[in-house]
Amino acid sequence: MSNKLVEPHGGSGLSISVLTGEALDCEQKRARSLPKVHISHRAMGDLLMICTGAFSPLRGFMTKEDWKSVCGEMLLTDGCFWPIPVTLDIAEAEFGSVSVGDEVALIPPGTEEAAAEMTITEKFVLDSSEKGYECECVFRGHGKDSLTGFRENALERHPGVKMVLQQHDHYLAGPIRLLNSGDVMSGRPDLFLTPQQTRTIFTERNWSNVAALQLRNPMHRSHEYLCKTALEVCDGVLIHSLAGRLKPGDIPANVRIRCIDKLIEKYFVPRNVIHAAYPLDMRYAGPREALLHAVFRQNHGCSKMIIGRDHAGVGKFYTEYEAQEIFDRIPTPKKEGYALKCTPLKIDMAFYCTKCDGMATSRTCPHEEQFQITISGTRVREILSGGGSVSPKLIRPEIAEILEKYYQNENLGA
Amino acid sequence: MSNKLVEPHGGSGLSISVLTGEALDCEQKRARSLPKVHISHRAMGDLLMICTGAFSPLRGFMTKEDWKSVCGEMLLTDGCFWPIPVTLDIAEAEFGSVSVGDEVALIPPGTEEAAAEMTITEKFVLDSSEKGYECECVFRGHGKDSLTGFRENALERHPGVKMVLQQHDHYLAGPIRLLNSGDVMSGRPDLFLTPQQTRTIFTERNWSNVAALQLRNPMHRSHEYLCKTALEVCDGVLIHSLAGRLKPGDIPANVRIRCIDKLIEKYFVPRNVIHAAYPLDMRYAGPREALLHAVFRQNHGCSKMIIGRDHAGVGKFYTEYEAQEIFDRIPTPKKEGYALKCTPLKIDMAFYCTKCDGMATSRTCPHEEQFQITISGTRVREILSGGGSVSPKLIRPEIAEILEKYYQNENLGA
Numbered sequence: 046m047s048n049k050l051v052e053p054h055g056g057s058g059l060s061i062s063v064l065t066g067e068a069l070d071c072e073q074k075r076a077r078s079l080p081k082v083h084i085s086h087r088a089m090g091d092l093l094m095i096c097t098g099a100f101s102p103l104r105g106f107m108t109k110e111d112w113k114s115v116c117g118e119m120l121l122t123d124g125c126f127w128p129i130p131v132t133l134d135i136a137e138a139e140f141g142s143v144s145v146g147d148e149v150a151l152i153p154p155g156t157e158e159a160a161a162e163m164t165i166t167e168k169f170v171l172d173s174s175e176k177g178y179e180c181e182c183v184f185r186g187h188g189k190d191s192l193t194g195f196r197e198n199a200l201e202r203h204p205g206v207k208m209v210l211q212q213h214d215h216y217l218a219g220p221i222r223l224l225n226s227g228d229v230m231s232g233r234p235d236l237f238l239t240p241q242q243t244r245t246i247f248t249e250r251n252w253s254n255v256a257a258l259q260l261r262n263p264m265h266r267s268h269e270y271l272c273k274t275a276l277e278v279c280d281g282v283l284i285h286s287l288a289g290r291l292k293p294g295d296i297p298a299n300v301r302i303r304c305i306d307k308l309i310e311k312y313f314v315p316r317n318v319i320h321a322a323y324p325l326d327m328r329y330a331g332p333r334e335a336l337l338h339a340v341f342r343q344n345h346g347c348s349k350m351i352i353g354r355d356h357a358g359v360g361k362f363y364t365e366y367e368a369q370e371i372f373d374r375i376p377t378p379k380k381e382g383y384a385l386k387c388t389p390l391k392i393d394m395a396f397y398c399t400k401c402d403g404m405a406t407s408r409t410c411p412h413e414e415q416f417q418i419t420i421s422g423t424r425v426r427e428i429l430s431g432g433g434s435v436s437p438k439l440i441r442p443e444i445a446e447i448l449e450k451y452y453q454n455e456n457l458g459a
Numbered sequence: 460m461s462n463k464l465v466e467p468h469g470g471s472g473l474s475i476s477v478l479t480g481e482a483l484d485c486e487q488k489r490a491r492s493l494p495k496v497h498i499s500h501r502a503m504g505d506l507l508m509i510c511t512g513a514f515s516p517l518r519g520f521m522t523k524e525d526w527k528s529v530c531g532e533m534l535l536t537d538g539c540f541w542p543i544p545v546t547l548d549i550a551e552a553e554f555g556s557v558s559v560g561d562e563v564a565l566i567p568p569g570t571e572e573a574a575a576e577m578t579i580t581e582k583f584v585l586d587s588s589e590k591g592y593e594c595e596c597v598f599r600g601h602g603k604d605s606l607t608g609f610r611e612n613a614l615e616r617h618p619g620v621k622m623v624l625q626q627h628d629h630y631l632a633g634p635i636r637l638l639n640s641g642d643v644m645s646g647r648p649d650l651f652l653t654p655q656q657t658r659t660i661f662t663e664r665n666w667s668n669v670a671a672l673q674l675r676n677p678m679h680r681s682h683e684y685l686c687k688t689a690l691e692v693c694d695g696v697l698i699h700s701l702a703g704r705l706k707p708g709d710i711p712a713n714v715r716i717r718c719i720d721k722l723i724e725k726y727f728v729p730r731n732v733i734h735a736a737y738p739l740d741m742r743y744a745g746p747r748e749a750l751l752h753a754v755f756r757q758n759h760g761c762s763k764m765i766i767g768r769d770h771a772g773v774g775k776f777y778t779e780y781e782a783q784e785i786f787d788r789i790p791t792p793k794k795e796g797y798a799l800k801c802t803p804l805k806i807d808m809a810f811y812c813t814k815c816d817g818m819a820t821s822r823t824c825p826h827e828e829q830f831q832i833t834i835s836g837t838r839v840r841e842i843l844s845g846g847g848s849v850s851p852k853l854i855r856p857e858i859a860e861i862l863e864k865y866y867q868n869e870n871l872g873a
Contacts, residue, residue, distance in 0.1 A: 273823040274691045274692065276823050312814075314821070314822060314824070315825070393691070402851070402852070403816070403818055408690050408691060408731055409728065409731075
């Protein structure tokens with residue numbers, strides 16, 4: 046077997062657009078004189094994913110035609126698979142002051158320094174009915190809560206729907222070039238690995254069959270089990286933490302990252318895993334987001350994407366295994382390179398079973414519920430923030446300790 | 460994803476040659492008047508594998524050219540991948556009394572009833588130097604014991620070498636038709652599933668990604684772990700027990716099969732596994748036999764073959780992971796259908812780790828040996844046959860009980 050990594054999505058290599066050296070100095074200076082366009086935290090994450098090649102073959106924010114085709118067909122207008130719109134909404138006043146053909150400086154929140162330059166190729170509007178259409182396409186699941194439809198009351202209940210409906214109505218499309226990646230990694234810039242960097246590391250380690258583990262939580266034993274199951278059958282695992290924005294109540298990135306580092310130190314063979322983080326905001330789009338996760342993991346060089354129970358879900362919007370099932374129903378693009386090549390490693394929810402005397406899932410454990418130790422994340426939070434202790438069958442003691450401290454400080458501080 | 464099973468090896472369907480109904484009655488009668496050729500126990504197993512399609516695309520025993528090409532190149536003369544010779548050696552007296560073009564009745568040990576008819580297409584001789592060549596090609600590993608070469612003293616030490624060197628010098632080649640499968644399954648004929656039967660069951664269960672677990676032992680927790688790891692990432696697992704002949708000291712098939720049935724009953728989700736057996740004699744050819752295992756599992760409809768530590772090995776003839784590594788070095792046949800399509804699911808040796816608090820391998824457990832509970836098969840045998848008990852971390856108590864009884868009876872009887 047050759048040690049060849051899966052090719053980047055789209056079939057024409059990584060589309061990287063990061064200025065460096067003299068070109069960077071020069072463009073950073075020039076950017077100060079360009080019209081300023083202020084962008085959201087989410088757009089900043091998308092921008093970094095685009096420019097580093099994690100969103101290959103995208104070279105910029107989408108046009109309205111691409112937006113529509115991705116919503117309805119999960120295909121870009123050229124026929125390449127793509128599951129979720131990546132659009133740039135901006136304030137109406139700024140929209141009015143720029144024209145197609147202009148170069149503009151994209152300014153993220155909290156700074157006046159340009160993160161990127163953009164060449165505007167299209168200006169368009171998405172009205173509230175069009176945003177509703179996006180939500181129905183992207184966020185509609187088949188879980189208990191999805192039945193009432195999104196327009197009525199989902200705004201309050203679904204953080205992804207809320208995000209889209211609260212976007213501006215005005216959008217710019219066009220290619221972008223990265224000037225400044227800012228501090229996206231919650232003080233751990235070493236964890237931000239570009240697709241080029243992960244591919245280099247995988248190749249150095251002689252890996253070809255690499256699985257990615259998506260994490261937005263502190264890695265309980267159930268996640269450890271997913272990761273270790275993948276490790277048994279792959280060359281290595283990329284533990285990929287989300288460092289972008291989550292919904293209120295989720296544990297912040299720096300705490301989660303400390304938990305994962307500790308777990309790797311105490312319970313993993315470090316040479317078999319790589320811990321990295323990426324700057325995307327969660328969409329909570331369940332199945333569609335699982336597909337997006339596979340797309341950018343393919344760009345990072347991963348041939349497998351671990352998809353557990355209710356991947357990228359929220360509340361009861363999606364059924365438990367909807368994010369696994371969607372991989373069986375994605376369109377077959379006309380060109381071979383346009384197809385998604387990172388395949389799902391579908392693993393059921395894991396638990397500790399006292400009869401099995403180890404971790405198991407419903408696929409491997411035949412015993413009654415009374416022997417299976419499970420607990421909801423909410424309940425873990427309640428116990429730990431109340432100063433109680435959680436079974437080491439659920440959370441490793443070293444991780445519980447970090448979480449207890451976090452909750453204690455939060456209780457004191459908040 | 461379509462629920463399509465991996466295609467049979469060779470690219471032209473299963474080559475089944477089993478007579479039934481009137482044709483069978485007629486041919487069974489006719490066979491009584493054909494010249495009798497007595498065949499070995501091993502040849503009887505091979506014959507069943509050929510006729511049921513488990514050895515597709517083979518339709519009979521190999522010619523000398525195929526034998527030579529398979530030894531040296533792992534390819535049949537038509538260019539199709541094949542890892543181990545499948546030849547029919549017979550006594551010189553019988554060899555002398557038949558001619559090319561003759562139809563003969565193949566008579567297995569212990570009966571005078573024909574198992575199959577054969578049309579002789581070639582008669583050939585393999586002298587002792589040619590058998591030595593076969594042994595060097597097929598059994599030479601890179602373990603500690605392989606260095607001295609096979610001709611000197613391997614006859615005594617390697618059961619596969621011994622088998623080949625003790626074969627007759629005279630061989631018949633030609634296509635065969637099954638008349639009578641005899642009692643090959645140690646009293647459990649229900650466990651003998653043909654490739655057509657396993658494929659039917661897989662399709663009924665809607666499986667497409669099926670892994671095979673090769674078993675010639677009673678299924679300790681380490682094998683259970685291999686099987687369950689595969690179960691987490693595949694649609695189902697075919698637990699495939701060898702019911703042919705083993706080397707002295709190995710546990711007989713009926714005891715092993717009882718252990719596996721009990722383990723499935725107590726520790727597996729029965730709908731996710733199928734327990735079957737196949738009538739091949741062990742060759743102990745390590746890497747080459749692992750490839751043969753993958754070939755006939757592909758014919759059974761399995762896309763994955765679990766390959767653990769020292770698969771199909773014996774003594775120290777092969778290195779620990781040589782049988783995994785050979786899959787990376789097999790020749791690429793000219794025709795796509797001629798390539799092996801059943802890929803290895805390589806899993807390291809498993810053990811119980813008290814720090815991990817569960818089963819693990821060297822890929823997933825970073826802890827020191829003192830926390831890892833391992834024990835050799837020989838030591839297990841010593842303890843159980845001495846009336847001692849083995850840790851439930853190594854063998855499930857229900858299985859240990861069956862083995863204890865077997866050893867007690869053996870001690871009394873032998």
